[in-house]
Amino acid sequence: MKLLDCALEFTALPGALAAYRTECDAAGLLGFAAAVKDSGGRFIALWGSDERDRQGGFAVHVAFGIAAGLALVTLPLTADRPAYPSLEDIFPAANRQQRATRDLFGIHAEMAANEAAHDDQRPWLRHANWPADFFPLRRDCDASRQFNTAQEDYAFVRVEGDGVHEIPVGPIHAGIIEPGHFRFSVVGEKVLRLEQRLGWKHKGIEKRFEQMPLAEGHRLAGRISGDSTVAYAWAYCLAAESLTGCTPPPRALWLRALLLERERIANHLGDLGYLGNDAALAFGLSQFMRLREDWLRLSAEFFGHRLLMDRIVPGGVAFDLTAGGDEKILGQCASIEREMHLLKDIYDEHAGLQDRFLTTGRLAPELATALSVSGLAGRASSQAWDLRAQNAIAPYNQLDVRIASHRNGDVAARVAVRFEEVFESLRVMRQILVVLTDDLCRDLIEPLPAARDGAFGIGWIEGWRGDVLVALTAGNAGGIRRCHCHDPSWRIWPALEHAVMGNIVPDFPLINKSFNLSYSGPDL
Amino acid sequence: MLPLLKQIFLTGFKTEAPPLADAALRVTAQRLEQAMLRKLGRALVIRHVDAGSCNGCELEIHALNNLYYNLEALGIRFAASPRHADLLLVTGPVASNMKIALQRAHAAMPEPKLVVAVGDCGCSGGIFGESYASCGRVANVIAVDVAVPGCPPTPLALMQGILTAIDGHPM
Numbered sequence: 001m002k003l004l005d006c007a008l009e010f011t012a013l014p015g016a017l018a019a020y021r022t023e024c025d026a027a028g029l030l031g032f033a034a035a036v037k038d039s040g041g042r043f044i045a046l047w048g049s050d051e052r053d054r055q056g057g058f059a060v061h062v063a064f065g066i067a068a069g070l071a072l073v074t075l076p077l078t079a080d081r082p083a084y085p086s087l088e089d090i091f092p093a094a095n096r097q098q099r100a101t102r103d104l105f106g107i108h109a110e111m112a113a114n115e116a117a118h119d120d121q122r123p124w125l126r127h128a129n130w131p132a133d134f135f136p137l138r139r140d141c142d143a144s145r146q147f148n149t150a151q152e153d154y155a156f157v158r159v160e161g162d163g164v165h166e167i168p169v170g171p172i173h174a175g176i177i178e179p180g181h182f183r184f185s186v187v188g189e190k191v192l193r194l195e196q197r198l199g200w201k202h203k204g205i206e207k208r209f210e211q212m213p214l215a216e217g218h219r220l221a222g223r224i225s226g227d228s229t230v231a232y233a234w235a236y237c238l239a240a241e242s243l244t245g246c247t248p249p250p251r252a253l254w255l256r257a258l259l260l261e262r263e264r265i266a267n268h269l270g271d272l273g274y275l276g277n278d279a280a281l282a283f284g285l286s287q288f289m290r291l292r293e294d295w296l297r298l299s300a301e302f303f304g305h306r307l308l309m310d311r312i313v314p315g316g317v318a319f320d321l322t323a324g325g326d327e328k329i330l331g332q333c334a335s336i337e338r339e340m341h342l343l344k345d346i347y348d349e350h351a352g353l354q355d356r357f358l359t360t361g362r363l364a365p366e367l368a369t370a371l372s373v374s375g376l377a378g379r380a381s382s383q384a385w386d387l388r389a390q391n392a393i394a395p396y397n398q399l400d401v402r403i404a405s406h407r408n409g410d411v412a413a414r415v416a417v418r419f420e421e422v423f424e425s426l427r428v429m430r431q432i433l434v435v436l437t438d439d440l441c442r443d444l445i446e447p448l449p450a451a452r453d454g455a456f457g458i459g460w461i462e463g464w465r466g467d468v469l470v471a472l473t474a475g476n477a478g479g480i481r482r483c484h485c486h487d488p489s490w491r492i493w494p495a496l497e498h499a500v501m502g503n504i505v506p507d508f509p510l511i512n513k514s515f516n517l518s519y520s521g522p523d524l
Numbered sequence: 525m526l527p528l529l530k531q532i533f534l535t536g537f538k539t540e541a542p543p544l545a546d547a548a549l550r551v552t553a554q555r556l557e558q559a560m561l562r563k564l565g566r567a568l569v570i571r572h573v574d575a576g577s578c579n580g581c582e583l584e585i586h587a588l589n590n591l592y593y594n595l596e597a598l599g600i601r602f603a604a605s606p607r608h609a610d611l612l613l614v615t616g617p618v619a620s621n622m623k624i625a626l627q628r629a630h631a632a633m634p635e636p637k638l639v640v641a642v643g644d645c646g647c648s649g650g651i652f653g654e655s656y657a658s659c660g661r662v663a664n665v666i667a668v669d670v671a672v673p674g675c676p677p678t679p680l681a682l683m684q685g686i687l688t689a690i691d692g693h694p695m
Contacts, residue, residue, distance in 0.1 A: 129620040130656050143656050149623045171625050174604035176572045176585050179622060200621045201576045204657035220651055226580025226676065270586070283528060289590035290538060296587070300678075307580055309675065346528050520579050523619075 003071055004035040010071065015242030018069025018391040019458050026085050029062065029075050033090045041066035042385070043091035043372040045469050045486035046098060048105040050139045051076070054454070058082040058107050063458075063469060063486070065374070069391040070460055072471075082107035089115065093372040093491045096522075099124035100199075104137040104206070125199040125523065128152040136207050143207040159185035159193050167505065171200045178519035182508075189504045194497045201523035209483035210475070214240060214451055215314055217480055221470060222309050224485050225521035230256075230263040231463025232470070232485065233312040238393070238459030239472035240314040244451045249443035251436070252316035253395050258432045259308050259317075261425040264464035265336075266295050266307075268418040268425075271516050275415055276347065278510040279356035287343055291336055298332055316445030326433045333426050344419050357412035361511030363499040364409055373495045375466020375488040377515050380417045381409035387462035395435070399428055409499075411514040421464075450478065465489065465518065487521025538591035542598060543684040545691035551668045554692060556636055561692045564610055568600045568690055571609035571633070575626045575665075576619030576658065580676040581643045585613065587679040600686060606632040611689060614666075617645045617652045618659040630666045638689045640670045642682065647671040 003010050003020060008028055010020035024032070036043070044063040051059050058077040063070055075084050086109035087094040098109035103126040111119045126132070128150040136143045156166075164187055171179035181197040205224060209217055221236035222229040234256050241248060248256075269292040276284020296306040302325045303311055311319050347353055363373070365382035374385045387393075388401040404420035406413040451474035459470040466488025475481035496515050500508055556564070574582060588595040595601070603609050606629040618626055630639070641662035644650040649660030662668050672685035 127621045129623070134656070136656050144654070145656055146654070146659070147620070147656065149620055151624060171622065172573055172629055176574075176582055176602060178574050178577070178579055178582065179625065200625070201574075201616070201619050202621055202657050203576050203617055203619045203652045204655040205652070207655060207657075208652060223578040223580070223651055223675075226578040227583060229578075229580070270583070283532065286591055287531065287535070289587070290535065290592070293587060293590050293592050306678065307583065307676065309580070342527065342531060346531070349527075518579065520577065 003068060004032070004039050004041075004066060006032050006035050008032055008073070013242055013456070013458060014245060015238065015457060016393040017238060017242065017458060017460055019072065019460070020069065021072045021074065021456075023074045023076065026075060029073050030085055030090070032071070032073055033062070033064070033087050036064045036066055036071070037090050039066060042374060043087065043093050043491070044070070044467070045484070045490070046087065046094055046101060047471065047484040047486070048101040048107050048137070049473070049482050050105060050137065052079050053139060058105060060084045060101065060107060061471065062087065063471070065385065065467070070458065072458065077107060083110050085109070086111045091372055092370065093494060095120060096124050096494070097490060104135060106133075106135040106138070122155055125202045127199060136204060143204060154197055156183045156195050156197070157193070161187075163187050164192065180519050184505060184508075186505060189506065191500050191503055191505055191508070194500050196493055196497060198493065198519060199523050201520045203524075205524045206484060209480045212480055213478050214474055214480050215448055215478065217472070217483060218313055219310055221483075221485055224524065225487055225518040226307060226309075227267055227518065228263065228463040228465060228468060228521070229307055229309045230259045230312060231461045231468045233310070234260065235459035235461040235468045235470040236472065236485070237312055237314045238461065239457040239470045240448060241457070242459070243455040243457030243472060243474055244449045246315050246446055246448050248316040248446050249441065250394070251441055252444050254432055254435050255317045255319070255321070255444070256312055257395050257399070258429060258436070259303065259311055260461070260463070261429045261432070262295070262299060263308055264425050265422050266292055266299070267464040268422045269295060271513065272415065272418055274513050275411070275510065276353065278513050279353050281350060281353050284343070284347065287339075291339060294332065295336070298329065302329065313445065315448045320442065320444055321436055326437050330430065330433060333429055337423065337426050340419070340422055347415070354412065356507070356510060357415055358410060360411045360507050361499045361503055361514060362408070362410045363495050365407060367498055368409065368495060371495045371498070372491045375492065376417055376421070376464070377414060377492050377495065378466065379403065379405045380413035382407050385467070387460060387467055395432070399431060401428060411510060414514040454481065463488070465516070466492065485524070487518050489517040490522045492517050493522070535591070539594040539597060540592055542687065543680050545688040546684050547688065547691070549670050549672060549685050549688045551641075551663065551671050558692050560636065561690055564690045566599045568611060568686070569603045569609045570600065570611045570613050570686070571603050571606040571629065572613045572615070573626055573629050575614055575616045575622045575662065576652075577616030577643065577645060581615035581646075584676045584679050584682060585615070585642070588682060593679045593683060595683065606630070607634065609633050610636070611638040611640060611686065613640050613642060613686070614662045615642045615646055617649045618662060618665045620657050620659055623659055623665055626665055638670075639666055639668045640672060640685050640689050641668045642672050642685070643677055644673055644675045647673050650675065
């Protein structure tokens with residue numbers, strides 16, 4: 001089939017997801033990327049693979065989000081000159097992923113001749129801790145080798161002018177946060193420019209996948225970004241189920257959705273508390289963290305894990321709702337909803353808080369579009385994408401989820417989206433619980449059939465932060481040949497660089513928290 | 525203002541009893557003297573370093589300061605600088621990219637310094653193991669006093685690990 005009036009012929013991937021795949025040449029990729037942009041679509045992810053043992057070369061894969069669903073374009077590359085045209089001109093969000101792909105595979109994105117001066121040759125995931133000619137994701141690379149570590153000299157972009165100075169922050173930050181480096185160029189207290197240097201947490205997850213059985217990979221996927229463990233595990237299982245032709249029992253899908261909404265609410269509760277705290281309202285932190293703790297304790301009681309790790313498994317789920325669970329969960333939904341309304345009123349009426357929230361850290365809708373920002377941060381800047389509402393998979397296709405969307409793109413808008421999403425998730429959870437109590441079939445898992453060597457599947461799930469994507473290729477004897485996991489933070493981090501421009505340095509923690517991006521997710 | 529005060533009043537006291545120290549969590553015997561421990565036990569300052577976790581452990585460390593666990597009520601608080609800290613709380617397998625930063629944070633702490641490794645990854649490298657990008661467990665990079673397993677450890681387990689580090693009873 002054809003997509004977006006392009007000449008490329010796509011085939012639909014098996015499974016629940018509306019996903020289409022094709023193989024093409026460099027011109028085809030560029031043409032399709034431009035068509036995606038023109039249609040209002042977005043760039044999602046770019047990754048590489050080493051196919052030298054099969055087809056004699058490498059490949060680069062690019063996933064786009066379009067109205068019809070997910071379009072995946074694969075571009076085969078030769079072994080002796082693995083290069084492909086850079087997508088940066090069309091989608092600037094490709095920059096970091098292209099650099100990471102070069103670090104891991106030694107395959108290059110090439111700028112057009114007239115753009116060569118803008119070619120960003122700096123590494124991304126590779127700091128100075130492994131050699132530049134060591135490409136860990138090549139199949140013949142011995143990734144167990146360990147190297148001497150060294151301090152990296154990274155070429156930050158220098159801002160010059162009267163009174164401009166730099167504030168380097170990190171990798172270790174002042175709070176209980178993940179590591180990353182921020183380089184602020186400031187005049188007085190005003191931020192002229194922020195440049196991020198991430199990759200500190202890179203721990204070789206993609207290589208690690210290749211040493212795991214396909215049926216176990218959900219555990220590793222669920223530990224790519226712990227705050228999104230449900231979204232990652234579901235996306236991984238969706239990919240594994242697509243490539244093996246497995247359909248989980250309906251009850252398992254409803255239970256998965258219940259967990260995904262619980263994860264969304266748990267994270268939003270924590271964020272709303274910290275956002276109050278960062279604007280000097282400690283009351284907000286203590287109240288929301290109390291609600292979050294109540295929430296996590298109920299998760300532990302009925303689902304066996306506070307953060308819901310390892311509950312979703314290939315073919316279904318590893319738990320069921322025990323007797324009385326639905327009543328207790330509904331009771332908690334009611335009490336949380338009541339308190340949320342109360343706290344929202346307090347936040348809304350608090351002049352000091354609103355003064356800090358409004359107009360701070362603004363990400364304009366046009367910029368959010370240009371940078372392919374999606375997820376919660378995108379929705380606060382008019383990017384009305386939500387996989388639970390568009391091309392939704394079961395059971396979301398029966399839930400009619402309302403998208404929370406705002407135009408202002410400031411901290412206040414990201415706070416508002418969180419409040420609205422909590423209320424909507426509470427509504428959705430109630431609907432799910434009605435089905436779960438009525439549903440008589442108690443099957444929870446469908447055994448995963450053996451995977452054909454080289455079979456490919458994809459999973460795409462709307463986590464609390466945004467869309468998580470997992471692209472999985474089966475190996476021989478039940479193994480994993482390649483697994484790429486994509487965190488929405490990849491595309492939102494660069495937007496944060498823009499959102500802080502013109503703000504004052506003391507507002508950075510508040511702005512950063514309002515995005516609350518994952519470091520571990522994109523560092524892999 | 526009135527609804528806010530009313531909410532504080534209605535919330536009331538939530539703090540629960542802290543767990544007891546558990547000598548089984550010790551990796552090395554207590555090196556500090558009783559007199560020092562008595563002082564630390566009433567005013568312990570922690571610096572947290574994420575050396576490569578999935579951020580699950582961080583979520584549970586954050587929970588330590590909620591109303592239920594209320595770690596600060598025990599005189600234990602988190603500091604922004606390792607120079608102010610008595611105890612280093614380290615999560616994750618140590619990513620190669622974080623190795624130098626972790627060593628420097630540890631070196632910046634004044635003596636006597638304690639180290640608590642957090643989570644299955646901090647204890648053993650966990651699911652990530654050792655590779656070109658991961659140095660594995662925390663003890664591979666700096667000396668560890670107490671290791672708290674769990675994926676992630678619950679806030680109670682974390683509290684127990686911290687209290688064990690400043691507990692004077694022999695192993």
